[in-house]
Amino acid sequence: MSSQEHAASAHVHRDDIGSKMGMWLFLFTELILFGGMFFMYAVYRFLHQSDFHVAAKSMNVLIGTTNTAILLTSSLTIALSITAIQNRKKMLSLILQGITVMFGLVFLINKYFEWSAEIHHGNYPGSPELISQSPGHILFFGLYYVMTGLHGLHVIIGMVVIMFMMRFTIKDIITPDNYVKLEAAGLYWHLVDIIWIFLFPLFYLIT
C-alpha cells in the first residue's frame, strides 16, 4: 500500500553504485594521506637502515601480532554483518556490528598499553633519552607515533561510524533491501585494516 509505494519510490531514487563509488573515491584520498607517510617511511628507512633495525627491536611483536589478528577478525565480522542483513537476519547483523566495535575497542586498549610501555621506556617524541639516540632512531619513533596514531584515530572514527550503522539498523534505515550505508562503513573499516596490514611488518618485523 502506501508504505509499499514509498519503498518503491525510494528504490527508484536510490543510486547504490554511485554511493559506493563515492566511498571508494574517499578511500583513495585516505590512500594518498597514508601513502605519503609510507613514502616518508621508505625514504628514511633507506637512509638510516641500521638505525631502523635497532630501534624496531624495542617493539612488542606479541602485541603487534595480537592487534593484527584482532583487526583481521573485526574485518570478518563487519563483512559477515553485511551478509547477515542481506539474508534478512537483522539481529545477527546487529550483533556482528557490535562485535566489530568491541574488537576496535580491544585494539585501542592494546595500543594504550603498548604506548604506555614505550613512553615508560623514554621512547616518546622529545624525550631526553630519545634525543640522545641516533637520528634514524628518532625518526623511527617519530614515524611510529604519527603513523600508528593516525591509524588509531581512524579506528576510533570507524567505531563511531559503525555505532551509527547499528542505530540505523535498529531504526530500520538499514534494511535487507537498502544496506549501502553499512557497505560503505564496511569499506572504511576494511581500508583501516589494510593500512594496518602494512604498518605491522614495517614497524614490528624488521629487526
Next chain:
Amino acid sequence: MEKNETHVEHSNHSYGKYIVVWMALLTLTAITVVVAGVNLGEVTIAAAIIIASIKSYLVLTVFMHLNVESKPFKIFVMVAIFFIIVSLVLLFSDYSNM
C-alpha cells in the same frame, strides 16, 4: 517484479567464503611473523611486503567485494595502485643515485 528477483538473489549470500579468507589472512600473518624471525637479510623486507600485498589483495577482492563489483571499480583501484607504484619507483630512482 524486478525487485523480487534481486530478493531471491540476495537471500542466498553465504558466510563461508569470508571465513575461509579470514583463516587465510590469519595464516599469512603467522607466516610473516615466522619469516621475520628467520634471518634472511635483504629478502626479509621483500617477503614482508609480498605477504602484506597478498593479504591486501584478499581483503580488497573478497571483504571489499571488488570481485563482484562492476568494471569501473576495479579499474579505479588498479589506477590508484599503479600510481602509488609509479611514485615509489620515481622516488627511489632519485635516492638510489645519491
